[in-house]
Amino acid sequence: MSTTEPLTGRRWTEADIGRTELRPTYRADLRRTSRDVFADAPHLDFSRLSWKDVGRPYRVENWSRERLAWEAEHGEQLPVPRAWAMFNRSFQSLFDEDPVASRVAALRRAGLKLSTLDVRAAYAAIGEVVRSSVWNQAHRVGDTVWDPRAKRSLFAGLDLVRPRVLFLGAADGYEAMLLSAMYPGGEAVLVDYDEYCVEGRFGAFPVEYPFLGVDPATGHEKVWYRDQMNISYVVSDIRDLDFGPEFDVVVSIGLVEHFPDEYKPLAFDWHRRFLRPGGYAVLTTPRVAARTKAFYLLFGDLMNFSYRELQNVAQLGLYAHENGFEVLRHGVIKSHNGIVCRSR
Structure with missing residues (x-):
């Protein structure tokens, strides 16, 4: 059920389990996975x-104008680290804005520009209206980006x-926090080679966001917050990590689809090399669907x-199988495929 009394200004408690609320930039959701x-x-x-x-995966190739401008200026392909730096700052800007307020402001700009017959600027403002409306529905109303209830389903039942x-x-580290609430008392290590993510993405994640998990002392449901979790952030190229096979879970959300087929064995090996024997690799990739294609076109x-x-999900699972994993669980959520694997 949806709450009728906004809880902004105080932390949620176990009395709020089962409730959800729209905040200005996101949805807080303590409803149970049904x-x-x-x-x-x-x-x-x-x-x-x-x-x-x-069949083969669908390639998204309508490139950002910022990427195209950089390549035209430098006469070479945009390097991957710089591409990720551009992406992280750009994508985070969506999480930082109030999409309803942004839509209202863009509508006003569109009207003003039309009144002065500045058609090009008015058209650009209308594009902002559309993007703010779609983002509001996708992230804030539909909660398709964080999608906590379905991702708890993905992470459920692990030993x-x-x-x-x-x-x-890791970017903002959302899924590690979700896991830390479901399986408390451990440690999460976030890795990204863009230093901006430490403060600009993970650091910008709302500290008042509630995660539904469990109290290890009682086994009952408990509301967790990121400042109650043991989380560290490592800025590094994954290839340079000096960890051994010491983790119970290695997770990636929307990572392996950024590697062409010739590099996918390397990407899957990263998930294997850091796992303890019997550990779990959990991977998701964006689903191929008409609305997903439209999203990457619009944005x-x-x-x-x-x-x-x-x-x-069949393509994701086949990649995992070909690269030495046994797929234990597979399925789809709002915008992603998901698999849980173990090394064969």
């Missing part, structure tokens, strides 16, 4: 699938006690700085 979307997924035997069966979690390409200038694929 069904296991991964247990309900159709059976797929990845050992029997072939690329002829599943974990006080786990060490390694999050590759191309803010999102498309480097190689990107849209996949279906």
Whole structure:
């Protein structure tokens, strides 16, 4: 159920479990997961699938104008580290804004520019209206980016006690915090090679955001916050990490689809090399669907700085199987495919 009394200004407590509320820039959601979307997924035997069966992923290639301008100026392809730096700052700008207020402001600009017959500026302002409206629906109303209830379904049922979690390409670290609430008492290490993410993305994550998890002392439901979790951030290229096979979970959210096929074995190996025997690799990739394609078209200038694929869950699972993993669970959530794996 939705709350009728805004809770802004105080932290949520266990008395608020079952409630949700729209904040200016996001949805806070303590509603329980109603069904296991991964247990309900159709059976797929990845050992029997072939690329002829599943087809190839869809490539997103409507590049950001900022990327195209950089390449025109420098006469070379935009380097991957710089592409990610551009992406992180650009994408974070969406999380930082109040989309309703931004839409109202853009509507006013559009009207003003039309009144002065500045058609080009009015058209640009209308584009901002559309983008703010879509982002408001996608992130704040529909909660398709963080998607806590479905991601709890993805993470549910793992044999974990006080786990060490390694999050590759962590950005704001959302999923590590979700895991830390569900399996408390462990440690999460976030890794990204863009230093901006430490303060600009993870640091900008709302400290008042509530995570639904468990109290290890009682086994009852508990509301957690990021400042109650043992989280560290490492700025590094994944290739330079000096960790051994010491983590119970290695997770990536929207990472492997940025690697062309010739580099996918390397990307999957990163998930394997840091796992303890019997540990879990959890991966998601954006789903290929008409609305996802439309999203990356509309937000191309803010999102498309480097190689990107849209996949279906069969393609993601087949990549994992081909690269030495056993897929234990698979399924789809609002905007992503998800798999839980172990090394074979």
